[in-house]
Amino acid sequence: MEVEMDADTRVADRDGLLPEPAETTSRTRRWLDSRWRGPIGAGILAMLIYTLWQTAVSNAWISDIILPAPGDVIVAFAETIRSGFFYEHLWITTQEVLIGFGVGVVVGFTLGAWLGSSRLARDVAYPYVVAFQGLPKIVLAPIFVTALGFGMASKVVMAVVISFFPLLVNTEAGIATVDRDAVKLMQSLNASKRDIFFRLALPHSMPLIFAGLKTALTFALVGAIVGEFVGAGSGLGYLLESYAYQLQVPRVWAVTAVLALMGVVLFLLVDYLDRKIVFWRSNGPNTGSTL
Amino acid sequence: MFQKPLLFPWRNVVENILLPADVLHLDKDAARKRALGLLDLVGLEGWENHYPSELSGGMQQRVALARVLLPDPDVLLLDEPFGALDEMTRETLDLELARITALTEKTVVFVTHNVYEAVLISDRICVMTPRPGRVTGVVDVPIERPRSATILSTEEFSEKVREVRDLIGAVG
Numbered sequence: 001m002e003v004e005m006d007a008d009t010r011v012a013d014r015d016g017l018l019p020e021p022a023e024t025t026s027r028t029r030r031w032l033d034s035r036w037r038g039p040i041g042a043g044i045l046a047m048l049i050y051t052l053w054q055t056a057v058s059n060a061w062i063s064d065i066i067l068p069a070p071g072d073v074i075v076a077f078a079e080t081i082r083s084g085f086f087y088e089h090l091w092i093t094t095q096e097v098l099i100g101f102g103v104g105v106v107v108g109f110t111l112g113a114w115l116g117s118s119r120l121a122r123d124v125a126y127p128y129v130v131a132f133q134g135l136p137k138i139v140l141a142p143i144f145v146t147a148l149g150f151g152m153a154s155k156v157v158m159a160v161v162i163s164f165f166p167l168l169v170n171t172e173a174g175i176a177t178v179d180r181d182a183v184k185l186m187q188s189l190n191a192s193k194r195d196i197f198f199r200l201a202l203p204h205s206m207p208l209i210f211a212g213l214k215t216a217l218t219f220a221l222v223g224a225i226v227g228e229f230v231g232a233g234s235g236l237g238y239l240l241e242s243y244a245y246q247l248q249v250p251r252v253w254a255v256t257a258v259l260a261l262m263g264v265v266l267f268l269l270v271d272y273l274d275r276k277i278v279f280w281r282s283n284g285p286n287t288g289s290t291l
Numbered sequence: 292m293f294q295k296p297l298l299f300p301w302r303n304v305v306e307n308i309l310l311p312a313d314v315l316h317l318d319k320d321a322a323r324k325r326a327l328g329l330l331d332l333v334g335l336e337g338w339e340n341h342y343p344s345e346l347s348g349g350m351q352q353r354v355a356l357a358r359v360l361l362p363d364p365d366v367l368l369l370d371e372p373f374g375a376l377d378e379m380t381r382e383t384l385d386l387e388l389a390r391i392t393a394l395t396e397k398t399v400v401f402v403t404h405n406v407y408e409a410v411l412i413s414d415r416i417c418v419m420t421p422r423p424g425r426v427t428g429v430v431d432v433p434i435e436r437p438r439s440a441t442i443l444s445t446e447e448f449s450e451k452v453r454e455v456r457d458l459i460g461a462v463g
Binding site: 189199200204 | 293295297299300301310311313314315342344362
């Protein structure tokens, strides 16, 4: 009962409909119940990690050649993002990731849609799909660098090869799981294959496709960085490796943080599109049909 | 119509009803007008912009009925359309269906495993054997229309139910 009332007052309070509560204790509690609870908790966790990190370094539990003090990393981060050459490297890696992701998405979606729609294609190609799935694709990086050189091309190809796969698998799974009765419904209307694909199979697959896009994005970043590790003259992966060789460890961590930020920004972008496009998923699991 | 409503969750109610219009390339404005009229007919006026997840099972089947009526077919094939619903809702929808199909002058082929439902809405009942499906008997139901739930307790109704049951018994 109490829980229920809490939920009600919280909803009402968001619209500013309730008068201020009289008691301080209940105000505090309601405040902790509010939507700021998550961010505040995350902030506290960040402070805890920072303290633990600082303590570990101060007491030499861990060598500062491996993990420098957080303050040093922040200074290195500030220095890094103020230097001009950093943006050249950032731009190179961003291009590699985005082009690789874009091509990977087109390739993965097309192959996935094809495998999902054609039983013959599935039967013929699936053994190879499974074999390729088992392959740790980063082993291909040296081959691509040898074939395509130290420039962007080898990194883009690496990003494509590693990122098209989740999209292929998820698109295929989405299309293969379309409700047979929904297909019959479309057929009863004399719908063309094209209509069945665009009006039924594709929208039905969108939630899975977006899940695939999120994975693919992270993978594209991995592909580009691995490519840069293996052989490159520019890019954040190259920069990171150079700093590591020079034992500029705070800067290594600073570049790592930049890469993490890049991943987060790109992820949030896809997540935003996901919420906009697959709006019906938030309506809850009961959609009345199995779609 | 199927046992499940099979509404598309990414389409709102009126868009779901308009699915046949999209596939059959019917005139959009006319189809939309017709869809809204059908929505009134199935008792869901004002729900056109809601999404299927916001509707109860019975309401979803009402939408599915409106969708099947949109292209104005001569014959409706309904395969246990209300089988997944509770008894009360099913009865309501049976009578609604009888009213709507009488109003729109449709022939309905209605598959059901429920004898009461069959007698309630049918003019003629064909009893079939399971595997292989063969017609073992035909029962005419001359109960006056429009029908309401009150006929459920009439002697005539019970008589027809018994007749159908006997035929099923002969099958089993």
